Amino acid sequence: MDTMRDRFISTTSLLLDEDPRLAVVLAEISGDGFEAARRRHPDRVINVGIREQLLVGVGGGLALAGLRPVVHTFASFLVERPFEQVKLDFGHQGVGGVLVSAGASYDWPAGGFTHMAPGDVALLDTLDGWTVHVPGHPDEAEALLRDAVAGDDRVYVRLSLQSNRLPYDVTRNGAGRGNGAGAGFGLTTVREGRAGVVVAVGPLLENVLAATEGLDTTVLYAATVRPFDAAALRRAVAATDRADVVLVEPYLAGTSTAAANDALAETPHRVLGLGVARRELRRYGTLDEHVAAHGLDPAGLRGRISAFLAR
CATH class of the missing domain: 3.40.50.970 (Thiamin diphosphate (ThDP)-binding fold, Pyr/PP domains)
Known part of the structure; x- marks a missing residue:
C-alpha cells in the first residue's frame, strides 16, 4: 500500500x-x-x-x-x-x-x-x-x-506514515454516517457500548479498537478534528450509562480536551486526553518504539483506558 x-x-x-x-x-x-x-x-x-x-x-x-x-x-x-x-x-x-x-x-x-x-x-x-x-x-x-x-x-x-488497515468514508456527506452528523465532517461510530465513549483520531483507530476489545465502550472515529463534532459527541454520551470520554490523539495529549469539555458543558462528565507526552524522548529508536513509549500502543492504551473507566 x-x-x-x-x-x-x-x-x-x-x-x-x-x-x-x-x-x-x-x-x-x-x-x-x-x-x-x-x-x-x-x-x-x-x-x-x-x-x-x-x-x-x-x-x-x-x-x-x-x-x-x-x-x-x-x-x-x-x-x-x-x-x-x-x-x-x-x-x-x-x-x-x-x-x-x-x-x-x-x-x-x-x-x-x-x-x-x-x-x-x-x-x-x-x-x-x-x-x-x-x-x-x-x-x-x-x-x-x-x-x-x-x-x-x-x-x-x-499526513503520517502510520495508517489503519482499512479506510472510512470521511467525506462531508459520509463522515458521521449513522450518528446524524449531516453534511459536515463528523465523528463516525465504529463500535457501540454503554460504559463510556472513546474517540480515536486518525491512524490510532486500530490501536484503540484493539485496546478496547471486549470493553463495553462506544468507539468514535475522527479524521477531521477541527471543527470538532460536538453534537455527535453529545449524542454518543447520551446513549451511554456514564458520561466518561477518552480522547486518543496522535499528537500532543489533551489537544482536544477543551473542545470535548465545551461540547459537554451541560452534562456532568469526565474527560481523559491521551496522546503524545510533553517530555522529549532523546533516543532515536523506531516509530513503533515511540508509539509504545507514549503509551499509544494497544497494551498501553488498554491499561490507561480501563483504569480511567473503572474509577
Whole structure:
C-alpha cells in the first residue's frame, strides 16, 4: 500500500492538470516526487528551497493573486517554524490555502526533535478558521485533500506514515454516517457500548479498537478534528450509562480536551486526553518504539483506558 505522502503527491499532480487555479509550493521536501508535474506546470509548482518562512509567504501571496495554494513540507517546518507567516499571511490577510504536512509527531525519529511536531494541531488551535484533517489511511488522505483543494478556506491536512488497515468514508456527506452528523465532517461510530465513549483520531483507530476489545465502550472515529463534532459527541454520551470520554490523539495529549469539555458543558462528565507526552524522548529508536513509549500502543492504551473507566 502506498503511504499518505505518496498519495498526496500522485493526487495533487493529477489535480494540477485538471485545475488551473491550483499551485504547489515546496521547500525541497517531496521535490523529486513533483518533478514531472513541475515540468508540465513550471509556473504552478514552485520550490523555494529550504526557506520555510518564504514557503508560507509565497503561498499567501499566491492566494492573494487568486490561486489555490497547496503548501507542503514536514509538520515542524510547516506549522512551527513559520507560524508567524501562517498567522499573518493567511489568517490576517483573510485568504485560504491548504497546508499539507508530512512527518506527523515522530514519523522519522532519526531526524531528531527538529523533525517532530506533536504540538502542531494545538498551535493551530490558537488561530481562527482552520479546518484540520488527520486522515488514518491513504484513501482518506486523498478524499480530504480533494475536498480541501476544491474549497476556498484554510485547511491543514496532517499526513503520517502510520495508517489503519482499512479506510472510512470521511467525506462531508459520509463522515458521521449513522450518528446524524449531516453534511459536515463528523465523528463516525465504529463500535457501540454503554460504559463510556472513546474517540480515536486518525491512524490510532486500530490501536484503540484493539485496546478496547471486549470493553463495553462506544468507539468514535475522527479524521477531521477541527471543527470538532460536538453534537455527535453529545449524542454518543447520551446513549451511554456514564458520561466518561477518552480522547486518543496522535499528537500532543489533551489537544482536544477543551473542545470535548465545551461540547459537554451541560452534562456532568469526565474527560481523559491521551496522546503524545510533553517530555522529549532523546533516543532515536523506531516509530513503533515511540508509539509504545507514549503509551499509544494497544497494551498501553488498554491499561490507561480501563483504569480511567473503572474509577
